[in-house]
Each structure stands twice: as structure tokens, then as C-alpha cells.
Amino acid sequence: MNEPTGVTQKRIRTPRKGPGRPAAGESLTPQEVTEAALRLILAEGEGALTMRRLGEVLGVRAMALYNHFPNKEAILDAVASLAFASMPVPPDKGHWRTRIKGLCFGIRGMALQQPNVFRVAMTRRVPPEKALPHIAAALSAFADAGLPPAAQAVAYQTVRLYVRAHCLWEIEELGVHRDGASAGFTHATTDLSKTAAAAKMVFAPDPDRQFEAGLDLILRGLQVSKER
Amino acid sequence: MNEPTGVTQKRIRTPRKGPGRPAAGESLTPQEVTEAALRLILAEGEGALTMRRLGEVLGVRAMALYNHFPNKEAILDAVASLAFASMPVPPDKGHWRTRIKGLCFGIRGMALQQPNVFRVAMTRRVPPEKALPHIAAALSAFADAGLPPAAQAVAYQTVRLYVRAHCLWEIEELGVHRDGASAGFTHATTDLSKTAAAAKMVFAPDPDRQFEAGLDLILRGLQVSKER
DNA sequence: CACCGTATATTTACGACGTAATGTTGATCC
DNA sequence: GGATCAACATTACGTCGTAAATATACGGTG
Incomplete structure (x- = not known):
């Protein structure tokens, strides 16, 4: 023990x-x-x-x-x-979409490599100036997407919350327990199969695709509000 | 003390x-x-x-x-x-969008009224069958939106993670502390004003609007993928 | 009615935790 | 070369979760 x-x-x-x-x-x-x-x-x-x-x-x-x-x-x-x-901040070059995704995938990378540290970093409240590089990079990208300031703020906050929640959920569900040991995937497909085949997907073990799909969903909504 | x-x-x-x-x-x-x-x-x-x-x-x-x-x-x-x-589950009547929003606002309502309980409920892993009514209601709404099963799963997971993260962030930021007492808004607008006026919004005290705006952003992306 | 197993409680105790209070030393300064 | 002070050790307190042992009353069975 x-x-x-x-x-x-x-x-x-x-x-x-x-x-x-x-x-x-x-x-x-x-x-x-x-x-x-x-x-x-x-x-x-x-x-x-x-x-x-x-x-x-x-x-x-x-x-x-x-x-x-x-x-x-x-x-x-x-x-x-x-x-x-220690979290990476990609440079302000390229399409805004790839910049945002790079930012998010960088954060997720740390979450997967250092889940225990990530959990601490996300659980506690950190002085805003420590996150300033990330905030600035994200807002800059959203500005380049043509969003007005208010929409930038909404986009940033939404993406930030989603990424944080997904990473925490993922390292929790993957069984990286609070105190070091790692367990197998619990595969909670009990008897939800009667609800819908989709329900299986919700708990299904394809976090990579799920992460990107959710992110794309949000960014898609952004694209729309930009075009209007 | x-x-x-x-x-x-x-x-x-x-x-x-x-x-x-x-x-x-x-x-x-x-x-x-x-x-x-x-x-x-x-x-x-x-x-x-x-x-x-x-x-x-x-x-x-x-x-x-x-x-x-x-x-x-x-x-x-x-x-x-x-x-x-004890979380409310609205009936399966009406437009899918209002159903989803009703679900989300119901959850947020509990978060604001019983933050301490909400934190416990969200922090721990709960057997999936306890959440089944919510899952079923959400998936049903997304199905009515015309989404195929895979997209339903992505939408559900994305919205769920966003709502959870926003509520936790909100009750944390509003100073509802872990052990009962409540503090004032910390208003972390230190000197981020130089970054952008938008940065202020990110930490600004309008959680209601922020919550709905983020939710609308996600659902907007959904609308798009439905139309294709 | 006498008896006993079982469910439910009390009692005591252990080790680990965060940290308040106090003691002790070596480096540094006038 | 004594005083000051920073950085450590020591001791101790109260609290925590819970293991182990013990005591009581109820529900059956003779």
C-alpha cells in the first residue's frame, strides 16, 4: 500500500x-x-x-x-x-484558428504529461499576471479573427473553461488518481446502451477526438458570429 | 475564528x-x-x-x-x-434550444443556490445512472436538432463540460469559499487594461451574461453543423 | 421463558497532519 | 568582540480518519 x-x-x-x-x-x-x-x-x-x-x-x-x-x-x-x-505559448504567427488550437493542445499536452501538477495548477487560483501571456495570445488571435472586444472576451472565457474542464475530466477518467497510481479505463458503458448509441460515445475512450471535436464546435460558432 | x-x-x-x-x-x-x-x-x-x-x-x-x-x-x-x-430536468417539450438552455440554467441555478453542495457533486465521480435523466434529456434535444449520434455525443460532452466549468469558476470567483464564509468580488483587473479592454471583460463581474453568451456560442456552432 | 447470535452503538487508541511557541546556532555588522 | 538576526531544530497541541475491542438490546430459536 x-x-x-x-x-x-x-x-x-x-x-x-x-x-x-x-x-x-x-x-x-x-x-x-x-x-x-x-x-x-x-x-x-x-x-x-x-x-x-x-x-x-x-x-x-x-x-x-x-x-x-x-x-x-x-x-x-x-x-x-x-x-x-511552464506552459507553452505559441508565437503570434499564422491563422488565428491554428494559433488557438495550438494554445489549447499545448495546455492539454501538459495535462497529459503532468496530470498531478496540472490538477494543482487548475484547482488553485493563480494571480492573473501569471496567465497574461496566454491571455494576450488568445485575445490577439481572436482579434485577428475579426471579433470585437466583447466577443473576444466571451470566446476566450468559453474556450478556456472548456479546455480546463476537458483536461481535468480526461485525467480523472483515465484514472490518474490524486495520489500517483494509475488505473485502467473504467469504461462506464453499463446499460446506457438502451438510451442511444450516442451515449456510449460520451463515455467512450477516444479523448483525443472528443477534445478536438468539442474545440472545433466552439470555434465553428465563432466563425459564424464573425461572418455576421 | x-x-x-x-x-x-x-x-x-x-x-x-x-x-x-x-x-x-x-x-x-x-x-x-x-x-x-x-x-x-x-x-x-x-x-x-x-x-x-x-x-x-x-x-x-x-x-x-x-x-x-x-x-x-x-x-x-x-x-x-x-x-x-435533486437537479431539475425540464420536460421534453418545445424547441431543442430552449430545452438545452433550460437544462443548463437549471444546473447553474443549483450551483448558485447551493454552491458548497454543487462543488461536492461536481468534484466527485458519480455513477452514470444518477445522471441518466439529464443525459437522456440532452441527447433527446440534440437529436431533435437533427444531429447524428456522434455529433450528439460531442455536443453533450462539450456543453456539459462548459456548464460545469463555468459554474465552478463562478462560485469560486464570487468568493463562496470552501468553508462557508463569502467574500467580495476580487475584481482582478490589475493592470491588464493595457492588454485590451476585452481583458477586463474576462474577469468582469457579469457572470449571467457571460454564461449565456458562452452557451450561445457553443449552440451556434451546433446550428451550423446541423445545417450542413 | 431462557438463550444466543447479530446489528448497532461506545470506547479507546494510533499515526499523520498543519502549525503555534520556543529554543539554539552560526553568520554578519558596528 | 559582543549584539543582532536569519534560519534552523524541538516540543507540543488540537484535529483528522479509522482500526480494534467492547458493550448492549432486539429477533429468533430451543
Whole structure:
């Protein structure tokens, strides 16, 4: 039940013997703490992030962390910001449609590769300036699509919410559980078959196509409102 | 810090004196437990749902609950199912568009009236048969819109994810916090004004219009794919 | 009526959690 | 070279979910 996950979390520094100030240049920084927390979450899920555990990874007792962060919440916020900053932002070149889709697929890529980190990043509220590159890129694309500002805002928010929800749903349904282990597809096609063959599709395991299809659906609506 | 919330949680039955089997007809049922848990969450948020606290409300020690549920997770799952069952399902009459919108607005209504319960219901995975009425109603409407089964599935999933994400975002942004208290609108219009006037809209406090606009955007795309 | 198994509760206890409060050390500055 | 202070350790508190052991009353069976 509590077996090691295979991913070994290296201690960054060997634990110190007694109390007192550490040797010169051996002091902890918020960056180190944040990155260690991110690695811990990446490997074993948010549930594995414990003050004691994080301290252990950093070669320090739990309470030492409170010199750099006011509480655990703040550490998680920092992790979320860091994760957000690591998401790709494609350049402002090409058709607006491909730009938007590139943005969305980039986000989904991170969701699939680092589901635990993604979940933390999406669950917490992140300061808007961390997301500013993405916002700017999206709005620029929607502007190039010929949308007036108000419609840009609606489009951005709609796409953003859809992408977020789909990715969270996908990593949840794929059984990437909160605490590291991964399970098989649950394939919830119980006896919905009588409702419609379509119902099967709703829970069917083709997330790639579903993601793109939903995205295209939204962008199609955009196209229409542009043409009017 | 620990002040009463104004909403008093009544004890359903007075606590018993000693151990042993309760008098006839005084035994707990899973329904009672589930409903009490829902009331607790409704009034004070998921964070207030504690085995001890729930037991207290039911006039019982915490461990007594383990006779009816294997663990706390199961109780939360039951609450989620109960909440899901309480969501309105409009009848299959009228234009498909108004039916879909009615469905969505009904869900959002519950989200705004019972944000804490809604969050629990949306956060946990609920057995598909509990959502079957909604699924059936939505698919029926999309079928009436002339969509083939595959497109019905895409439309359903897209709308579902959007509605869920918007409602969660809204109750989060409106400051209905996880543990009962409500804060003001944070109005995160820091210095994004330089990006575009549209950026302001993204975070602007008009959730009603935003919700409907996003929904219309998606349904507009649907209309197009129907006409082809 | 006496008896007993079973369902339901209480009691006690364990380990893990976040963190408040306090103690201890080494580096740095006047 | 003593005082200051930053960064750690230590101890402790209250809370959590829940495992294990125990006690009681009801429903059958003799």
C-alpha cells in the first residue's frame, strides 16, 4: 500500500545535525522549496505533499519551511504559478484558428504529461499576471479573427473553461488518481446502451477526438458570429 | 475564528448514554446520514463535514457511522449522488434550444443556490445512472436538432463540460469559499487594461451574461453543423 | 421463558497532519 | 568582540480518519 513509487525523491541536501543557522550559501530559497514541492507532486500527487515530507526532501525539518512561506497554501500557490509559467505559448504567427488550437493542445499536452501538477495548477487560483501571456495570445488571435472586444472576451472565457474542464475530466477518467497510481479505463458503458448509441460515445475512450471535436464546435460558432 | 455560522445544525436525536444497540426504531439509516451530511455541507462547506461532527449532528459517536458506510469517501459519494438527483430536468417539450438552455440554467441555478453542495457533486465521480435523466434529456434535444449520434455525443460532452466549468469558476470567483464564509468580488483587473479592454471583460463581474453568451456560442456552432 | 447470535452503538487508541511557541546556532555588522 | 538576526531544530497541541475491542438490546430459536 505504501510501496515506493519507483520515482525516487532525492534529498537535495543532507540533513543537518542540530539547530542553528546553516553554513554560508546553504540556506533554503523559496525557489528551491517550490521546485521540490512541484517534483514531489509531479511524482506522487498532491496528497504526497506534506510539510514533513517536503522538509525531508530538502534535508530540513518541517517547521523550517515556515521561514520561507507563511503556510502550506502559499507553497501550493507557488507551485501553481510555477506550473502555469511552464506552459507553452505559441508565437503570434499564422491563422488565428491554428494559433488557438495550438494554445489549447499545448495546455492539454501538459495535462497529459503532468496530470498531478496540472490538477494543482487548475484547482488553485493563480494571480492573473501569471496567465497574461496566454491571455494576450488568445485575445490577439481572436482579434485577428475579426471579433470585437466583447466577443473576444466571451470566446476566450468559453474556450478556456472548456479546455480546463476537458483536461481535468480526461485525467480523472483515465484514472490518474490524486495520489500517483494509475488505473485502467473504467469504461462506464453499463446499460446506457438502451438510451442511444450516442451515449456510449460520451463515455467512450477516444479523448483525443472528443477534445478536438468539442474545440472545433466552439470555434465553428465563432466563425459564424464573425461572418455576421 | 471558530464562531457559529448563524445556521444552527440541529441534533436529529439526543446522544445516547452508553454503548449497545439502540432502542427499536431508533437505528440510523444511510439516508439519514447522507441527508445530514448534505445539510452540513450546504450550511458550512465540505470542510465542516467531519466524522465526529456528523456523528454529533446525528446524536451518535463518530465510529457509529462506520456501520453504515465503509469510510468517509463513501459518504461524500452518497451526498454527490443525492445532490445530482435533486437537479431539475425540464420536460421534453418545445424547441431543442430552449430545452438545452433550460437544462443548463437549471444546473447553474443549483450551483448558485447551493454552491458548497454543487462543488461536492461536481468534484466527485458519480455513477452514470444518477445522471441518466439529464443525459437522456440532452441527447433527446440534440437529436431533435437533427444531429447524428456522434455529433450528439460531442455536443453533450462539450456543453456539459462548459456548464460545469463555468459554474465552478463562478462560485469560486464570487468568493463562496470552501468553508462557508463569502467574500467580495476580487475584481482582478490589475493592470491588464493595457492588454485590451476585452481583458477586463474576462474577469468582469457579469457572470449571467457571460454564461449565456458562452452557451450561445457553443449552440451556434451546433446550428451550423446541423445545417450542413 | 431462557438463550444466543447479530446489528448497532461506545470506547479507546494510533499515526499523520498543519502549525503555534520556543529554543539554539552560526553568520554578519558596528 | 559582543549584539543582532536569519534560519534552523524541538516540543507540543488540537484535529483528522479509522482500526480494534467492547458493550448492549432486539429477533429468533430451543
